[in-house]
Amino acid sequence: MSQEELWKQTKIIGIIGLGDMGMMYARRFTEAGWKVIGCDREENYPKLKEEIKDFQIVQNGHYVSRISDYIIYSVEAEHIDKIVAMYGPSTKLNAIVGGQTSCKYQEIRSFERHLPPDVEIISVHSLHGPKVDTTGQPLVIIQHRSSDESQQFVNLLMSCLKSKLVYLTCEEHDKITADTQAVTHAAFLSMGVAWHASNQYPWEVPKWIGGIENAKINISLRIYSNKWHVYAGLAITNPSAHAQILRYATSCSDLFTLMIQGKDKELRERIYTAKQKVFGHLGEKHQLLLDDNILQQFSLSKEPPEGKQPNSHLSLLAIVDSWSMLNIVPYDHMICSTPVFRTFLGVTEYLFCTPNLLDEALDCAITNTEFRHDDLEFIIAARNWSQIVSNGDFSGYKREFEKTQEFFKPMLPEANRLGNEMAKKILERAQ
Ligand SMILES: NC(=O)C1=CN([C@@H]2O[C@H](COP(=O)(O)OP(=O)(O)OC[C@H]3O[C@@H](n4cnc5c(N)ncnc54)[C@H](OP(=O)(O)O)[C@@H]3O)[C@@H](O)[C@H]2O)C=CC1
Ligand SMILES: O=C(O)C(=O)Cc1ccc(O)cc1
Structure with missing residues (x-):
């Protein structure tokens, strides 16, 4: 035997x-x-x-x-x-x-x-x-x-x-998952709260149409379709997560401040320095985790896309800024990557490494005021999640999570289905 x-x-x-x-x-x-x-x-x-x-x-x-x-x-x-x-x-x-x-x-x-x-x-x-x-x-x-x-x-x-x-050891596990899970969830949870705060279902609003927006919406709703305690537990009980989520919220407000002050040169310098630190090692042959085809396939919107509108993409600029500030190279964390993290890295990489896209986002960030209200709501949400996590406030987490979960309820099953299909495609690429 x-x-x-x-x-x-x-x-x-x-x-x-x-x-x-x-x-x-x-x-x-x-x-x-x-x-x-x-x-x-x-x-x-x-x-x-x-x-x-x-x-x-x-x-x-x-x-x-x-x-x-x-x-x-x-x-x-x-x-x-x-x-x-x-x-x-x-x-x-x-x-x-x-x-x-x-x-x-x-x-x-x-x-x-x-x-x-x-x-x-x-x-x-x-x-x-x-x-x-x-x-x-x-x-x-x-x-x-x-x-x-x-x-x-x-x-x-x-x-x-x-x-x-x-x-891994216990310490290695918690350090890496603070990034691949806790900060990643903070970003997508904040998007959900921001859409809720301005009372918009993003798949119904023309300015949220486009490939990157599809991925953001699907992942945010996929998180809201799960149980609050899963996300609360992994962020609140992980000491490394507190500092990393705070760094993310601080990067959001630092970058937004540069945008509204019209400090074009400072903003570009900061973002290009971060880009070099996070993506500088990728060679010419690197295949992006996501491409237009994948991004366009997974839309919750019933309307066909009519050309995308430029967006400041504050949530994505801020994650690269915070990775750079914390000296994190996210590719090193692929060993502990979740489907949600791979998608987050995928859309971020797409924005930073597709020719012209980053400059379009930075131009929009400085000159276009249409996203300012959304960006403001996003920053408030990111700070609030950071505070809830740092205070170890399980009941505050539950309250905030379930309020936004309720808002998105009708669309959660369909978003989850699309999110799963998208995650499958991205895993094939990552491997
Ligand atoms: N869901 C996910 O995506 C993932 C979750 N995890 C982690 O795995 C763990 C479980 O998650 P998940 O299965 O999603 O959560 P669930 O809430 O579905 O499962 C937890 C179960 O434990 C039960 N329970 C509570 N107290 C006791 C007890 N004293 N004796 C026996 N059972 C008890 C709960 O009962 P009751 O509900 O009645 O309290 C519940 O059925 C969590 O720590 C989560 O963070 C890890 C990876 C992925
Ligand atoms: O992919 C994700 O981040 C998820 O949302 C699912 C999940 C939740 C908790 C874990 O500990 C691991 C995976």
Whole structure:
């Protein structure tokens, strides 16, 4: 019997938290022939027991912990400490424990604090949502406290997802994902709030028609179609994210100030310096992640595009400015890229590296006042998200997120569908 078959017969995989991600893992492991046992909150037990027939459901995390050889906590980041404190002491002797929360600082601290010393720690993080095809997507593995044999076991278990395994420390993971996730979400969340604040559905307004606008709209709505706690948790619990989101908000207001002061020369110098730092290393043969064809295909607008209008693209100028200020080269972060991040980098690269586009945006930023109101709302939103995150304000995050989510509700399913198709195309390019 092979090692794999032996492990499949003798090891039990436990999942605590059968929400979107936990359920996806439980199903995939079961389909691959592993024995899985799972639970959600105790009040959900009768319903889950009734619904789930392909793997075992138990009342709570104590029952999962005491018989499982590898336990994955797939719960809200905000509550991880409380939940590990509750079930951690019940962990089977010499078992391995990991988590799926999007920031590892808090999660690993909770494991260290509440797990018995014999228990090993190997954590995971799938860098995509629950409805995305796992094939080829990055899956971070953090071997924090374990033997190499346990690591081999986790590798084998995870191999059924066909993701791209990336091995990082907890600190490396959080530093990179602060950029690829937290700042990226702050930008798209701010776009949504700005459209809401000026009461416009962007796909209905001629000035938002055009390729780059399609990508911005689809991604922003895709984020608003998810659960608020996913984004709140990964930004608020990650200390690196606070400084990076603040830098982004500051870049937005610095650049806008140069625009309204008419400081053309300073604005161009600052942006071209940032361009050199972020994109300067790309050779002639570099193929852009996005092109006109991809960008035009994915529109929520029912009207055919009638030529694009120039836009200051403040949200994209500001991300390159903040990457430059923080000495971040985003291509180095591709190892931890999510579909949303790849799209953000894709549209930014398109703006900065397509001949003439950047100059058109800068001309518009200085001379055209049509976008000033939108840009102002965008800056207010970016600052507000930064403040909410720095204050660790989960309830403020929920309130702001759900207000804008409600505004976009009718269009979320269609935007999600288009966003998924677009993400698939971009992943093919990135690979
Ligand atoms: N969704 C995504 O795109 C991704 C999410 N993640 C991370 O994975 C984790 C799970 O996310 P996701 O599945 O989307 O979120 P969900 O809200 O869908 O799932 C979390 C589940 O945990 C349950 N839960 C809460 N407390 C307990 C408890 N004491 N015992 C057992 N179960 C409990 C929740 O129940 P209830 O709802 O009743 O509170 C819920 O069903 C989060 O930390 C998230 O940040 C990582 C990658 C991608
Ligand atoms: O692609 C994104 O950024 C998403 O929105 C999905 C997501 C959310 C949380 C994660 O920890 C990983 C992926």
